[in-house]
Amino acid sequence: MTAPVLAAEGLRVERAGFALGPLALALVPGRVLAILGPNGAGKSTLLMALAGLVPAAGGAVLLDGRRLAALPPKMRARAVGYLPQGGDVHWNLSARALVMLGRTPHRPPVGPPGPADVAAVDAALAATDALHLAGRPVRALSGGERARVLLARVLAGAPRVLLADEPLQNLDPAHQLATVALLRDAAARGAAVAAVVHDLPLARRLADDALLLVGGRVLAAGPAAEVLAPGPLARAFGIRVSAELVPVAAAGEAARADG
Amino acid sequence: MIRAGLSALVAAAFLLSLSAGKAWIAPWAFADGTREGLVLLELRLPRALLGLLVGALLGAGGAVLQGYLRNPLAEPGVLGVSATAALGAVLAIFLGAGGQPLVVAASAMAFGAGAVALLALVGGASGLQLLLAGVVLASLAAALTSLLVSLAPTPFALGEIVTWLMGALTDRTFLDVRLLLGPALVSFVLMAAAARALDALSLGEPVAASLGVDLARTRLLVIAGVGLGVGASVAVTGVISFVGLVVPHLLRPLVGPEPSRLLLPSALGGAALVLLADSLVRLVPGAAELKLGIAMALLGAPFFLWLLWRTRTELA
Numbered sequence: 050m051t052a053p054v055l056a057a058e059g060l061r062v063e064r065a066g067f068a069l070g071p072l073a074l075a076l077v078p079g080r081v082l083a084i085l086g087p088n089g090a091g092k093s094t095l096l097m098a099l100a101g102l103v104p105a106a107g108g109a110v111l112l113d114g115r116r117l118a119a120l121p122p123k124m125r126a127r128a129v130g131y132l133p134q135g136g137d138v139h140w141n142l143s144a145r146a147l148v149m150l151g152r153t154p155h156r157p158p159v160g161p162p163g164p165a166d167v168a169a170v171d172a173a174l175a176a177t178d179a180l181h182l183a184g185r186p187v188r189a190l191s192g193g194e195r196a197r198v199l200l201a202r203v204l205a206g207a208p209r210v211l212l213a214d215e216p217l218q219n220l221d222p223a224h225q226l227a228t229v230a231l232l233r234d235a236a237a238r239g240a241a242v243a244a245v246v247h248d249l250p251l252a253r254r255l256a257d258d259a260l261l262l263v264g265g266r267v268l269a270a271g272p273a274a275e276v277l278a279p280g281p282l283a284r285a286f287g288i289r290v291s292a293e294l295v296p297v298a299a300a301g302e303a304a305r306a307d308g
Numbered sequence: 309m310i311r312a313g314l315s316a317l318v319a320a321a322f323l324l325s326l327s328a329g330k331a332w333i334a335p336w337a338f339a340d341g342t343r344e345g346l347v348l349l350e351l352r353l354p355r356a357l358l359g360l361l362v363g364a365l366l367g368a369g370g371a372v373l374q375g376y377l378r379n380p381l382a383e384p385g386v387l388g389v390s391a392t393a394a395l396g397a398v399l400a401i402f403l404g405a406g407g408q409p410l411v412v413a414a415s416a417m418a419f420g421a422g423a424v425a426l427l428a429l430v431g432g433a434s435g436l437q438l439l440l441a442g443v444v445l446a447s448l449a450a451a452l453t454s455l456l457v458s459l460a461p462t463p464f465a466l467g468e469i470v471t472w473l474m475g476a477l478t479d480r481t482f483l484d485v486r487l488l489l490g491p492a493l494v495s496f497v498l499m500a501a502a503a504r505a506l507d508a509l510s511l512g513e514p515v516a517a518s519l520g521v522d523l524a525r526t527r528l529l530v531i532a533g534v535g536l537g538v539g540a541s542v543a544v545t546g547v548i549s550f551v552g553l554v555v556p557h558l559l560r561p562l563v564g565p566e567p568s569r570l571l572l573p574s575a576l577g578g579a580a581l582v583l584l585a586d587s588l589v590r591l592v593p594g595a596a597e598l599k600l601g602i603a604m605a606l607l608g609a610p611f612f613l614w615l616l617w618r619t620r621t622e623l624a
Contacts, residue, residue, distance in 0.1 A: 102514050126520030137512045139378035140565035153508050154520040158501070202511075206519075 053077050054241045055099060055117075055129065055210045059108030062091075062098045069094050069265040071108055076210055076241035081232060083256035083273060084245045087286055091265040092245045093134060096212045099243065100131040112210070126154035130208030134215045134245075136199040138187045144198045145183040148173055151205035173205035174198075176231060178224075192219040200228065204235065211235055213244040217251055229255045253277055261285045310562050314576035318360070321583035325356040328587040355477045357485045359583045361492050362477075362545050365537035367578015368571055370552020372499045375506035375567025376530045377427070379438055380557065384420075384538040385549025386612065387427055387438070388446030393420035393535075393542040395449040395456075398469050402456045406468050409487055413543035417491060420542065421535025423449075428527055475546035475601020477586050484544045491540035498533030499571065502526050506567035548601045550608020551578050557615065 053075035061070040069091040076082060076099075084092050097103045099110055101117040110117040112128055130151075138147060151173070152166040162170075174180045177197040187195060196219045203211060216232065217225045229251060236242045236257075246252040252259065252273070259276035261268040269281040283289055326335045326348060338348045366384065373382040373389075384390050396419025397412045405411040423445060430441045453473070460466035505526040508516040517523055541548070555577040556570055563569050582600075585607070589598040 097514065100518050102517050122517070122522055123520040126518060129518070131515065131518035133512070133514055139510045139512070140567075142510060142565055146564065146566055147511075150508055150511060150519065153504065156504075158504055 051077050051079065054113060056111045056114075057099060057108065058111060060098060060105055060110060061107035062094055062103055063106040064094055064103060067091065067094065067265065069098070072267045074260060074267075074270065076243055078209070078239050078241050079236050080257040081236045081242040081244065081255055082258045082260060083252040083277075084243060084260050084262060085247070085249075085252060085277070085285070086262035086268075090262040092262055093214050094265075095262060096131070096214050096243065096245060099210075100129050100212050101125055102131065123154050127206070128208060129210045129212065130203040130206050132200060132203045132211075132213040132216055134218070136195070138195075138199075141186045141188045143183070144179060144185055144187060144190065144201075145170060145174070147187055147198055148183075148201045148205050151202040154206065169205045169207060170201075173201040176204060176234075177201040178227065193221055193224055196220055197224065197228075200231065204231070209240055211240050211242045211244075213242070215245050215247065217244075217246060217248060225251060226254075249277060249282070310559075310573060311576065314573055314580065317580045318576050318583070321580045321587070322356055322360060324587045325359055325583045326352050329590045350481075351479075354480050354482045354485050355586070356583065358477050358480050358488065358544060359586045360579045361485070361488050362541040362548065363551060363579035363582030364575040365492055365495060365541045365578070366548060366551035366582070367555040368496065368499055368552075368575040369534045369537050370578070371556040371567060371570045371574035372502065372506065372530055372534055373424070373552065374556055375570070376502070376509065376526070377438055378509060380560075381439060381553070381612075381615065382442075383550065383553035384534065385547065385551075385608075386446075386553060387423075387442030388444075388449055389420055389423040389427070389534065389538050390542050390547045390549060391446045391449035391453070392423035393417070393539040394473060394547050395419055395453050396539070397472070397543050398453050398456050401465060401469050401472070402460065404461075404465075406465060409483065409543070413487055413491070413540055416543035417536050417539030420539030421531050424531045424535045428531060472546055474599040475542075475548040475604070476597075476599045477545055478597060480544070488540050488544045491536050495533050495537030495540070496575070498529050498536070502529035502533060503568035503571050505529075510566070546601055548582065548604050550604050550612065551581055553615070554608055554611050555581055 055076040057072060057074050059071045059073060061068070084095065086092050094103065098105060101110060104118065112120065112125065117125060148170045149162060149166065152162065152169060156162060156166060174183055177200050179194065179197045179201055182190060182194055182198060187198065190198065200216060213232065216228055220228060232242050232244060232255060244255065246255060256273040258271065259273040260270040261276055261281055263285050268285050269276045323335050327333055333344045333348050337345045339345065370383045373384060374380055393416040397416040400412040400415035426445065427438065427441055457466065457469055460469060505516065505521045508519045508521045513523055556574045559570060559573045559577055563573050585603055586600050589600055589603050592598050
């Protein structure tokens with residue numbers, strides 16, 4: 050097995066009365082981890098902690114074995130891309146200008162973008178099927194178009210670790226599948242991907258591994274086929290999962306559980 | 309293209325500011341050795357230079373504050389930064405430092421920076437909360453200034469404070485230009501150093517941080533840059549409001565909304581606006597000259613109301 054690029058060891062986070070962890074996880078190049086859990090389980094907090102955006106109250110996040118918190122911000126930013134939920138854009142930037150912000154850690158403090166930056170932005174816009182939106186102001190975009198442009202922003206930075214908080218939200222089914230393919234593609238090109246996902250079938254389609262988070266603690270973690278099975282899901286969400294919701298490999302297991 | 313146009317506008321406004329007045333003087337009269345040449349060199353040139361610097365500082369300061377607070381209504385005057393800097397200067401005069409312009413300026417700069425720091429602390433990115441914080445700050449500064457005025461130890465100090473409070477570029481000398489030049493240059497450098505970070509902040513603080521932006525450093529650059537620039541401007545010319553509000557707004561549709569692209573054009577636009585307004589107040593007929601600070605408020609307040617009306621849905 051490949052060595053993890055980003056790892057959490059004994060990670061604990063305390064935020065406004067909410068405690069996450071202690072937990073351990075490892076993100077491996079080429080693999081996609083789906084993070085699932087009920088609302089308020091701490092999924093977003095976990096993702097922010099992995100991105101180095103909230104301080105650890107205990108334990109550490111390690112990038113290539115080195116403490117993430119001790120790295121220069123620019124170096125950390127080149128390695129770890131973070132796509133938040135919702136995605137506020139405070140000025141009415143053009144889609145292209147927004148995606149160019151993803152190049153920030155690669156650019157010197159002053160001066161116009163270089164050819165490599167422009168090429169990366171074009172490639173990211175093309176990958177998310179948003180090249181035709183490049184000149185449009187973001188406030189004129191639909192929710193789905195905006196989500197694609199925001200995803201292109203992260204891809205433009207070519208991070209080795211991609212952390213996405215509900216990247217499938219607001220997308221129509223076709224673009225959900227396209228985004229799943231994009232994240233898988235990023236993994237195929239060597240990135241380690243972690244994404245918060247709510248939709249079980251999409252999670253199965255997206256992820257190699259899965260992590261179920263409940264009340265700030267890991268309820269189950271491991272290969273997606275084992276974690277996204279009726280047993281763990283029932284314990285996490287308090288629902289009985291039918292065969293329709295857990296397709297492909299887990300379907301047989303679900304049928305056994307039902308029977 | 310737009311920068312070239314703005315530069316030409318600034319140059320034209322600068323020449324107009326040299327020429328305009330109760331007596332029109334051609335800009336090339338300085339070589340004549342006449343009385344007119346003397347007026348041009350000793351009175352109008354420092355006045356025009358101050359207008360240039362103060363306008364540029366206020367324009368750029370507005371663009372930077374709007375970018376940092378992610379709010380198109382942010383402006384040093386509206387948010388009470390200028391009023392607080394004025395309080396600092398008045399306090400210095402009240403305590404007897406009226407004869408030491410350096411002390412007055414330092415006090416104004418410190419209070420200006422303190423005001424920006426306070427806004428960054430309590431204002432947040434919510435438009436309504438920020439504006440309310442600014443209104444409270446401005447009222448508090450105005451009340452304390454009035455208190456100091458009413459407590460003024462001597463009629464001389466009172467006169468000094470009141471004249472100075474009404475923002476104007478009249479009767480300024482090269483001493484004032486020299487006083488402003490250093491802080492102005494430092495302020496411009498600090499604001500320019502924050503520009504790239506301000507762009508990233510359009511995506512909110514967590515994403516900006518994930519893009520490698522040092523949020524604490526950016527806050528410091530903005531507080532020091534805007535506080536220093538506005539404080540020094542206020543120390544030299546008194547309170548001139550709305551420049552930093554009007555200029556970035558007029559330019560945003562032309563150069564785009566990224567704070568970094570707006571910075572230099574806003575400095576140029578601010579310089580042009582103050583130079584033009586200061587030329588106009590000299591041309592208004594009447595015995596006494598209209599104060600620039602009052603004229604800008606008369607022009608700026610309706611503009612601000614119009615802006616509030618236009619952005620009312622975003623604020624709600």
